[in-house]
Amino acid sequence: MPLFLDDDQETLADTVRPFMASEAPISHLRALRDADDPVGFSRDLWRQFGEMGFTGVLVDEADGGLGMGHVEAGIVLEEIGRNLTPSPFMGTAVGAVEALRGADAALKEAWLPGIVSGETVAALALDEAARHRPQSVGLKAERQGNGFRLSGAKQFVAFGHVADLLIVSARTAGDVADEDGVTLFAIPRSRAGVSVEAARLADSSFAARVELDGVELDGSAVIGEVDGGRAILARVLAGVRAGASSEMVGIAEGASAMTLDYIKQRKQFGRVIGSYQALQHRAAHLYCEMEVARAATLKAQQSLDADSPDADRDASVAKAMAGMAGSLAVREAVQMHGGIGMTDEYDVGFFMKRQRVLAEMFGDADFHADRLARMERY
Amino acid sequence: MAEHLDIFRHEVRDWLEANCPPEMRTPMRSEKDICWGGRKFEFSSDAQKQWLEVMASRGWTVPDWPKEYGGGGLSPAETKVLMQEMAALGCRSPLQSFGISMLGPALLEYGTQDQKLEHLPKIARGQIRWCQGYSEPNAGSDLASLSTSAEDKGDHFLVNGQKVWTSYADQADWIFCLVRTDTSQKQGGISFLLFDMESTGVSTKPILLISGSSPFCETFFDDVKVPKDQVLGEINQGWTVAKYLLGHEREMISGMGGRAQGPSLPEYARGKLGRDEQGRLDDPVLRARIAMYEVRSAAFAAMSERFIDRLKARKIHPAQPSMMKYYGTELNKDRHELLMAAGGSDALEWDSEASGSGKAARAWLRTKANSIEGGTSEIQLNIIAKRILELPEG
Numbered sequence: 155m156p157l158f159l160d161d162d163q164e165t166l167a168d169t170v171r172p173f174m175a176s177e178a179p180i181s182h183l184r185a186l187r188d189a190d191d192p193v194g195f196s197r198d199l200w201r202q203f204g205e206m207g208f209t210g211v212l213v214d215e216a217d218g219g220l221g222m223g224h225v226e227a228g229i230v231l232e233e234i235g236r237n238l239t240p241s242p243f244m245g246t247a248v249g250a251v252e253a254l255r256g257a258d259a260a261l262k263e264a265w266l267p268g269i270v271s272g273e274t275v276a277a278l279a280l281d282e283a284a285r286h287r288p289q290s291v292g293l294k295a296e297r298q299g300n301g302f303r304l305s306g307a308k309q310f311v312a313f314g315h316v317a318d319l320l321i322v323s324a325r326t327a328g329d330v331a332d333e334d335g336v337t338l339f340a341i342p343r344s345r346a347g348v349s350v351e352a353a354r355l356a357d358s359s360f361a362a363r364v365e366l367d368g369v370e371l372d373g374s375a376v377i378g379e380v381d382g383g384r385a386i387l388a389r390v391l392a393g394v395r396a397g398a399s400s401e402m403v404g405i406a407e408g409a410s411a412m413t414l415d416y417i418k419q420r421k422q423f424g425r426v427i428g429s430y431q432a433l434q435h436r437a438a439h440l441y442c443e444m445e446v447a448r449a450a451t452l453k454a455q456q457s458l459d460a461d462s463p464d465a466d467r468d469a470s471v472a473k474a475m476a477g478m479a480g481s482l483a484v485r486e487a488v489q490m491h492g493g494i495g496m497t498d499e500y501d502v503g504f505f506m507k508r509q510r511v512l513a514e515m516f517g518d519a520d521f522h523a524d525r526l527a528r529m530e531r532y
Numbered sequence: 533m534a535e536h537l538d539i540f541r542h543e544v545r546d547w548l549e550a551n552c553p554p555e556m557r558t559p560m561r562s563e564k565d566i567c568w569g570g571r572k573f574e575f576s577s578d579a580q581k582q583w584l585e586v587m588a589s590r591g592w593t594v595p596d597w598p599k600e601y602g603g604g605g606l607s608p609a610e611t612k613v614l615m616q617e618m619a620a621l622g623c624r625s626p627l628q629s630f631g632i633s634m635l636g637p638a639l640l641e642y643g644t645q646d647q648k649l650e651h652l653p654k655i656a657r658g659q660i661r662w663c664q665g666y667s668e669p670n671a672g673s674d675l676a677s678l679s680t681s682a683e684d685k686g687d688h689f690l691v692n693g694q695k696v697w698t699s700y701a702d703q704a705d706w707i708f709c710l711v712r713t714d715t716s717q718k719q720g721g722i723s724f725l726l727f728d729m730e731s732t733g734v735s736t737k738p739i740l741l742i743s744g745s746s747p748f749c750e751t752f753f754d755d756v757k758v759p760k761d762q763v764l765g766e767i768n769q770g771w772t773v774a775k776y777l778l779g780h781e782r783e784m785i786s787g788m789g790g791r792a793q794g795p796s797l798p799e800y801a802r803g804k805l806g807r808d809e810q811g812r813l814d815d816p817v818l819r820a821r822i823a824m825y826e827v828r829s830a831a832f833a834a835m836s837e838r839f840i841d842r843l844k845a846r847k848i849h850p851a852q853p854s855m856m857k858y859y860g861t862e863l864n865k866d867r868h869e870l871l872m873a874a875g876g877s878d879a880l881e882w883d884s885e886a887s888g889s890g891k892a893a894r895a896w897l898r899t900k901a902n903s904i905e906g907g908t909s910e911i912q913l914n915i916i917a918k919r920i921l922e923l924p925e926g
Contacts, residue, residue, distance in 0.1 A: 156609075157838035158847060414921055429924045434917035441916055442859045449838040450831035468834075475831035523823035530826070532798040532813050 204272020235404020250276030314362030569658025602656030665709030
């Protein structure tokens with residue numbers, strides 16, 4: 155498979171691009187923030203995502219979705235990034251859908267229709283500390299009769315404060331850091347014993363601290379096999395890491411497009427500042443980093459869609475590389491704008507805030523570089 | 533289509549299994565293992581010669597060139613399959629040359645039918661080795677200011693002047709050379725000549741680099757006669773051909789970051805450094821630097837794959853080779869800095885047997901030229917800024 159978008163994928167991009175630019179541009183984010191919106195995204199827009207088919211991009215056609223792959227999900231996420239569109243797309247349409255792929259028919263039937271229609275919001279509840287360590291799972295799920303009783307806490311649960319469904323990793327056997335003994339659960343947020351505390355983040359999105367206090371579930375809430383959640387979790391994480399990479403590629407594109415426009419207009423010392431080599435070389439270097447990140451991201455998504463054994467590794471490469479390239483893009487954007495880039499009135503700062511959140515989510519570049527080193531045994 | 537490729541893949545695999553000598557399925561150990569071809573080339577083994585011959589007989593030294601010019605006539609997808617299968621078996625490249633990577637594509641684009649039939653099959657079979665006469669003592673980054681002259685003498689040109697940094701000029705059979713045919717215009721007064729290095733009046737002198745010996749030479753032309761039909765492209769249109777060819781040279785140099793020879797950096801470091809109880813290199817800061825490099829290297833490998841796929845599908849911006857060249861060479865320099873750090877004082881030995889006559893140190897120093905030759909990193913950034921980002925002239 156060539157490492158560029160095929161004709162169908164280009165067509166999808168041609169649909170998503172104008173939709174996102176007209177329905178949810180940066181002014182949409184600004185309006186939600188200024189209104190101190192307690193949800194953090196527009197439910198109407200989420201339903202529109204459903205009507206356009208975006209929310210079901212990864213859902214099998216038999217289950218009412220588009221039956222497409224991670225490359226296509228990445229196309230949607232890149233535009234979300236470029237326009238800084240607030241939405242629960244990543245947790246719901248990529249993370250939860252990928253998790254439910256490993257679930258039985260009843261769970262799919264319970265959740266997928268709502269996701270496809272843009273009614274349901276789902277959130278991934280995986281992290282238990284400030285740094286991403288998905289392999290250490292301390293939240294306990296103890297057997298009780300036919301079911302389980304869950305207790306523990308999760309944090310950095312994106313849009314968990316309004317999610318209908320929480321995908322939770324829990325320990326059913328062994329110790330906190332053990333490889334095995336992890337089980338994934340699909341838990342309605344409305345369940346007794348679930349409490350969420352919303353935290354607004356730097357980028358105006360919301361993440362929740364979730365506490366489970368003796369939440370009782372029967373076996374039907376288990377995704378896949380008891381104690382066998384690791385493989386599904388790995389696939390969920392690879393999917394959202396690749397997805398977050400696409401969103402960061404979009405952010406870098408958006409920020410650098412705005413910056414290039416600016417330096418082609420702004421005059422100092424009688425010349426447009428974009429004619430100075432000091433800025434040209436930095437802009438050109440940034441362009442290279444962004445292209446490399448884009449290639450690594452598409453590679454990861456193609457690997458995922460081809461069920462390649464390298465998919466997990468490729469997703470870590472993408473997440474690290476897109477994290478670094480995205481970070482450079484937003485830092486250069488603010489610096490090259492000069493003083494105006496520091497003002498709240500100007501949009502470029504929003505890119506910096508969102509990029510910072512995504513760089514952290516599902517592991518930052520340091521985490522993934524270390525992870526790759528461990529995979530290579532050094 | 534996919535089915536056809538599967539069948540092709542099986543055929544290729546079987547053929548390679550049957551025809552690639554076992555000695556040619558091991559990693560290259562040194563420069564000597566590279567087959568350059570040419571009149572003066574001495575094969576390092578019978579297997580190397582045999583491998584070149586069987587591959588050339590199928591046109592697979594240049595798989596995507598047309599069959600009539602000695603190529604394999606393969607589609608881009610088939611070529612990729614061949615490369616993948618060769619990589620899977622660990623097959624060495626049967627032939628590497630400037631004829632293949634630089635002149636060939638320019639001949640295919642700008643050559644007359646006679647020129648193509650004369651030169652391409654000899655490149656494909658490794659019979660003629662080419663060198664490139666571009667840079668001059670006073671024309672480096674500003675290449676178009678070159679002054680080697682080609683005076684029109686009716687049926688031939690008389691060439692006088694000097695080239696520098698001519699890689700392997702002393703090993704090469706023919707040269708493709710930029711010369712000035714009109715002094716009234718800069719870019720528009722340059723022509724692209726092809727001529728035999730054995731012509732009367734051509735001489736070469738090796739240049740010693742900071743890494744010790746090197747492939748570079750100074751090349752001198754003293755009243756060299758070159759027949760008029762040995763101009764590639766139109767007279768005074770040589771700059772167009774040169775730019776086209778430079779794009780291919782940049783691709784080749786940029787490839788160094790993606791497919792470096794020898795052990796991987798982590799492997800090398802594992803051999804040199806101790807490891808802690810968890811198997812991690814016991815120098816945590818160096819380990820972190822290596823890990824960050826490896827991320828970029830893996831991402832750049834994806835970029836290289838994407839670049840080649842898009843190039844073959846003609847979906848590439850003409851200035852994109854500059855990006856590949858810039859990123860690939862800077863990455864390669866980083867890699868050798870890390871190899872030197874991992875090697876410690878062992879890597880500093882210059883001529884001991886243990887160090888393979890200073891292999892690490894010499895290679896490290898040699899990489900410093902990667903971001904100079906074929907257009908400096910700064911020139912590549914200028915090209916990207918102006919042609920891709922469309923930033924204004926200063």
